Amino acid sequence: MSSQGYNNSLSVTVDIVIFTIREGELKVLLVKRALDPFKGVWAIPGGFVRNSESLENAAKRELEEETGVKNVYLEQLYTFGDVKRDPRGRVITTAYLALVNSDSFSLRASTDVSEAKLFSVSELPKLAFDHREIMGYALKRLKWKFEYTTVAFSMLPKEFTMGQLQGIYEVVFSREFDKRNFAKKIRSLGLLKEEKVKREVSYRPPKLYSLNKKIGEIVEIL
Amino acid sequence: MSSQGYNNSLSVTVDIVIFTIREGELKVLLVKRALDPFKGVWAIPGGFVRNSESLENAAKRELEEETGVKNVYLEQLYTFGDVKRDPRGRVITTAYLALVNSDSFSLRASTDVSEAKLFSVSELPKLAFDHREIMGYALKRLKWKFEYTTVAFSMLPKEFTMGQLQGIYEVVFSREFDKRNFAKKIRSLGLLKEEKVKREVSYRPPKLYSLNKKIGEIVEIL
DNA sequence: ACAAAAGTGTTGAGAGTACACCCATGC
């Protein structure tokens, strides 16, 4: 490290790519910017890191301000540090990835934002800054994590059916899986605990399962 | 993002975990700090990010200052942003991972460092700041990358033998592989081009290979 | 001839993939 002292002309933000599943599609939360060079343009929600909070706490705070939810799955994605990525000055941003169970959140627009909305990842609008690149990273990471860890379960309620689980995998990977093979694979991993069967549906009531491990644990799922 | 303007009391550094293989062991470059609260303590080399350079360029610059090599494999690892990780003030650091071919570098101590030395990863000294945690991340990432990408080849000369390749895998994973199975697996991936066989050794001369793909490309190696 | 690493194939076990029919419920 240099001894010339600290560099004071540089700001740090966090941006949070918030994924959820709604209407059978993978959606991401975007906000419409109310100010500045990108007024009216959609962007990944985020904000400045305060001096008294860690990066991760800044991300949690922004996430809660935006969605009202706590205790969701949150992981650091990547830090983007090109000199000219923000036209207003030197801003480095650490991007986070959040996975939210769609039942548990409601949108809120914070002060510097005029609107917040869920977009299907297959129909994204033009994005501010280098947010298109960040989104690309987030999608790659999301698939990777679904394939090799238990993060998918963070998008389901505590008790879920095999069909729901398979459904979110099909959405994220944009393809169908064979029901029998999928269930066999999942069961062979010993992740699931069987719960009671009761469910009010107009067809054969499915078994309910719950996750036996921590969310985010490394397990080769597919 | 907030509209309240920029936060100016926060510094950003890069730290680079530089791995190489020497004497049949996985080694990492550490520097002995010459100043400050951690004077005399070993640390991961790094330095402040300048206003005019991207994060990645800062990492490249520090790497070259430390080792004299350019064009090595370099990837961003993680950004550490706890409030109290540096006792001198609020410093966020983005850690990078570098893999260096051991033939191609020479150590240099920069101005704020009294000594630079390669340590075996199995015999690390006490480290400054949160550098132990950073090292843990780096080692995990290194193994992951060896298993699923072609980064290993960045630690070999352009032309190498199957034995050399297997050797670095054995060092990184601290275990032995079966020669026949290893070669079969590698060959089945179609990564290698055969080169001329000549080599002056006091035993049966091995075939030489070169890599047919880009370094860092995703391929399930093991 | 000896030391040192290179080179080479087969077999068995387990995992992944493809594939089709009946079941339980609400309306």
Place this chain on the structure above:
DNA sequence: GCATGGGTGTACTCTCAACACTTTTGT
């Protein structure tokens, strides 16, 4: 009785792991 998603087993293929002996060179 019909619509809806739930639940179940087998056969084939492919990949992974275990395993030992001969070859080429320099000294």
